[in-house]
Amino acid sequence: MENKTARFEKLLVKNGLKRTAQRLQVLEILSGRDSATSQPYLEQVMGKNADRVTLYRVLQAFEEKGIIHKVLDQQGTANYAICSDGCSAHEHHDEHVHFNCDNCHKIYCLDTVKIPALKVPAGFKVEHLNLIATGLCASCSDKIN
Amino acid sequence: MENKTARFEKLLVKNGLKRTAQRLQVLEILSGRDSATSQPYLEQVMGKNADRVTLYRVLQAFEEKGIIHKVLDQQGTANYAICSDGCSAHEHHDEHVHFNCDNCHKIYCLDTVKIPALKVPAGFKVEHLNLIATGLCASCSDKIN
DNA sequence: GCTATATTTGCAACATAATTGCATTAACAT
DNA sequence: ATGTTAATGCAATTATGTTGCAAATATAGC
Ligand SMILES: [Mn+2]
Ligand SMILES: [Mn+2]
Ligand SMILES: [Zn+2]
Ligand SMILES: [Zn+2]
Numbered sequence: 001m002e003n004k005t006a007r008f009e010k011l012l013v014k015n016g017l018k019r020t021a022q023r024l025q026v027l028e029i030l031s032g033r034d035s036a037t038s039q040p041y042l043e044q045v046m047g048k049n050a051d052r053v054t055l056y057r058v059l060q061a062f063e064e065k066g067i068i069h070k071v072l073d074q075q076g077t078a079n080y081a082i083c084s085d086g087c088s089a090h091e092h093h094d095e096h097v098h099f100n101c102d103n104c105h106k107i108y109c110l111d112t113v114k115i116p117a118l119k120v121p122a123g124f125k126v127e128h129l130n131l132i133a134t135g136l137c138a139s140c141s142d143k144i145n
Numbered sequence: 146m147e148n149k150t151a152r153f154e155k156l157l158v159k160n161g162l163k164r165t166a167q168r169l170q171v172l173e174i175l176s177g178r179d180s181a182t183s184q185p186y187l188e189q190v191m192g193k194n195a196d197r198v199t200l201y202r203v204l205q206a207f208e209e210k211g212i213i214h215k216v217l218d219q220q221g222t223a224n225y226a227i228c229s230d231g232c233s234a235h236e237h238h239d240e241h242v243h244f245n246c247d248n249c250h251k252i253y254c255l256d257t258v259k260i261p262a263l264k265v266p267a268g269f270k271v272e273h274l275n276l277i278a279t280g281l282c283a284s285c286s287d288k289i290n
Numbered sequence: 291g292c293t294a295t296a297t298t299t300g301c302a303a304c305a306t307a308a309t310t311g312c313a314t315t316a317a318c319a320t
Numbered sequence: 321a322t323g324t325t326a327a328t329g330c331a332a333t334t335a336t337g338t339t340g341c342a343a344a345t346a347t348a349g350c
Contacts (some may be wrong), residue, residue, distance in 0.1 A: 018317050018326060051329045056308065076221035099269055116261045123283025124244055131276045138268025163297060163346050196300045201337065
């Protein structure tokens, strides 16, 4: 694999964002995890490397550009995951199912599980679908059994 | 239709909750609306009839007893709707789709639209499904076109 | 109706998440 | 190297939600 930091720098430039230490660190953290990352966790890990406000602004900019997507867990906490290819400022293509584990509270992007189309009452125009499953993740159901 | 307040009083007694003015008012407000009601809206409408803390506790008690259910909108704001029959302290049966209008921001309970079952990766154990559709509600798509 | 008791409420204090305005700093195009 | 613009940090503010405790009140039993 090519140098990760170089890849992230290109990603920023491509999206018209300046290549700052804070932005690169957020991308590093998100890419190094197997599940979505909560804002509080990010804030804690960044520590004094970035002001809280900066973190919020970085996340907002990334979301707008289609670099990451936000998933709210069952408590309403914001969690962020890097988008798979194909997302852009114009449109997010992250309509996969998310899984929120009741035990470890991780949020997994189930990229392979698409949300089925829906029949809604007359008049309603569906734009996006957002499906969160809760239960036990593979790792937790292993441990418990 | 029978006297609404009397019905609510029975509902409270049935659930072992005392019949207080604050609780009755919350039921009045929720039942008088065609969509889920946000906590901020409730707080505003209750005004000085109830302390903020009391409102939170009323909502929590109602949710635990299966009288109402909570829906988080796309911003993570808590919204509440009265449960259809069949919900109880032991189990909520509100696995219907919710519709969050991008224009008026109302959240509708689409009671007739059930969430389809899902095939998830091996190991994951699904307990609950939570599906929120966004777009234009019937009323807003009328107005706009 | 009165009284005792358990529940519910209100208040104060606290915790966390998020936003805004503004001055300072840093990226990068030239 | 320098100027311009974007990004950051800081302070203040708002919103949301929680906890402990004293005061108030709903109601069951008399
Ligand atoms: Mn995802
Ligand atoms: Mn509902
Ligand atoms: Zn888990
Ligand atoms: Zn609408």
